[in-house]
Amino acid sequence: MQMVKKSALIILAIWFSILLFMPKTELYYTLEKTLANQDIKLNEKSIDEGLFSLTLKDVTIYVKGIALANIEELDFFTVLFYSSLDVVNLQVDEALHSKVPALTKEASFTHNLFSPLTLSVDANGSFGIIEGEIKMLNKEVRIDFVKVGDMSMIQSYLTKDEKGWFYEKSF
Amino acid sequence: MKNLFKPEMLKALIGILTFLLVLKLLWFIVQIGWLSPLDIDQEEDQSSKSLYYRVKLTPNNIAAPQKAVSKAVKKIAGSIKEIKLLAIYNASDIAVVTVEYRHKSKVLGSGDMINGFTLEGAGSNFAMFSKSDKNYKVMLAKNSNASSNTSMIKSVPTPKRKKTEKKVLGEVTNEGDIKIIDRSLLDHYAENMDDIYKNIGIAEVKEGKDLKGFKINFVRKDSPFAKLGIRRNDVIKSINGQEIKSYNAAFGVYKNIKNVDNLSLVIMRGKEEMELEYEIN
Numbered sequence: 001m002q003m004v005k006k007s008a009l010i011i012l013a014i015w016f017s018i019l020l021f022m023p024k025t026e027l028y029y030t031l032e033k034t035l036a037n038q039d040i041k042l043n044e045k046s047i048d049e050g051l052f053s054l055t056l057k058d059v060t061i062y063v064k065g066i067a068l069a070n071i072e073e074l075d076f077f078t079v080l081f082y083s084s085l086d087v088v089n090l091q092v093d094e095a096l097h098s099k100v101p102a103l104t105k106e107a108s109f110t111h112n113l114f115s116p117l118t119l120s121v122d123a124n125g126s127f128g129i130i131e132g133e134i135k136m137l138n139k140e141v142r143i144d145f146v147k148v149g150d151m152s153m154i155q156s157y158l159t160k161d162e163k164g165w166f167y168e169k170s171f
Numbered sequence: 172m173k174n175l176f177k178p179e180m181l182k183a184l185i186g187i188l189t190f191l192l193v194l195k196l197l198w199f200i201v202q203i204g205w206l207s208p209l210d211i212d213q214e215e216d217q218s219s220k221s222l223y224y225r226v227k228l229t230p231n232n233i234a235a236p237q238k239a240v241s242k243a244v245k246k247i248a249g250s251i252k253e254i255k256l257l258a259i260y261n262a263s264d265i266a267v268v269t270v271e272y273r274h275k276s277k278v279l280g281s282g283d284m285i286n287g288f289t290l291e292g293a294g295s296n297f298a299m300f301s302k303s304d305k306n307y308k309v310m311l312a313k314n315s316n317a318s319s320n321t322s323m324i325k326s327v328p329t330p331k332r333k334k335t336e337k338k339v340l341g342e343v344t345n346e347g348d349i350k351i352i353d354r355s356l357l358d359h360y361a362e363n364m365d366d367i368y369k370n371i372g373i374a375e376v377k378e379g380k381d382l383k384g385f386k387i388n389f390v391r392k393d394s395p396f397a398k399l400g401i402r403r404n405d406v407i408k409s410i411n412g413q414e415i416k417s418y419n420a421a422f423g424v425y426k427n428i429k430n431v432d433n434l435s436l437v438i439m440r441g442k443e444e445m446e447l448e449y450e451i452n
Contacts, residue, residue: 021198026206033207041213062213064418095426098362152282
């Protein structure tokens with residue numbers, strides 16, 4: 001019993017130390033570098049490193065040098081077996097309002113070790129409320145519209161069944 | 172206190188500290204070897220936009236009456252009274268209405284725009300439009316033939332079909348030596364970016380890493396773009412005095428295209444630089 005207790009303590013200490021010393025800001029810079037290769041750049045007002053998280057405030061998303069969207073807060077959180085990316089108040093440029101929903105109030109992408117090949121998506125905004133999953137193994141995306149808002153600009157991409165509107169795509 | 176300095180305790184403490192140090196060292200190696208130490212930010216476009224004025228110094232008698240026509244059109248442009256509501260289909264998830272605008276009927280879904288007004292929703296006998304944070308109520312025309320809900324449902328297209336039914340309004344016309352672009356045509360392309368690429372192919376021109384302009388790959392015959400006089404292999408250098416050397420500059424022009432009264436393109440055709448000028452009516 002003593003041995004089990006000691007092992008658990010060591011594992012806990014390793015887990016905690018990995019998260020504590022993780023260079024979160026540099027990991028974010030590396031993500032920025034990867035995105036920059038695709039002509040996507042993120043300009044942020046501030047970066048706050050937490051124990052388990054990294055919070056970016058007032059992020060502007062540039063695609064090929066064009067400021068297409070602004071995010072009030074972007075929060076990366078990880079405890080290794082559970083990770084999430086929370087987006088607060090994503091507003092797209094006025095010129096794109098006919099193509100994509102103008103406002104996403106909250107969006108959350110979560111991943112946990114119990115289903116490692118699935119990414120869950122939840123969001124709400126001017127388009128309504130959505131819930132969905134991205135299945136990495138099958139390379140499938142399915143997003144269900146739980147509550148429908150103004151989605152006229154994306155309706156041509158959606159399908160309707162007895163449960164309501166949904167978006168499905170293989171990639 | 173004696174317990175703290177017990178050899179076993181000291182050994183454990185040194186072990187923990189060594190472990191933390193090793194872990195920190197490992198992260199440090201990862202950081203130095205594989206992670207980016209620098210924040211990559213998009214540089215704001217500092218290049219100032221050149222002032223663009225179009226001044227007619229020559230006494231051109233043809234252009235003057237056209238301007239008068241332009242002003243007359245402007246007075247009625249943007250008026251809600253131009254929109255006549257013919258039919259309504261109102262479901263829980265979407266409102267679709269048929270309106271008459273400039274003697275042409277058009278089917279609109281929630282969020283679609285016409286004459287600068289956005290369809291927000293519909294009631295049993297009215298449609299609600301918005302413009303500049305103000306709401307406008309348009310009542311169903313009394314003499315409309317489509318008065319029953321069932322008959323209207325039959326005529327309501329699915330959203331997928333609706334896209335193909337969007338007609339391009341307006342034309343490019345030649346008035347003497349001046350080409351006049353109908354404002355509604357410009358508005359249409361400002362709201363339907365996809366329709367631009369159906370008629371014209373645009374590719375970037377680069378010298379090394381620097382963007383030098385945008386080249387026309389193809390122009391669809393009989394399209395409004397062909398009537399503008401743009402040809403294949405033309406390179407667009409500037410629009411209304413704004414040099415087009417970045418996607419941001421091009422997007423800036425696209426965003427403001429609804430607000431311009433004149434359009435001036437500087438293009439390179441072969442080795443010759445040309446200026447194409449248009450009036451927007």
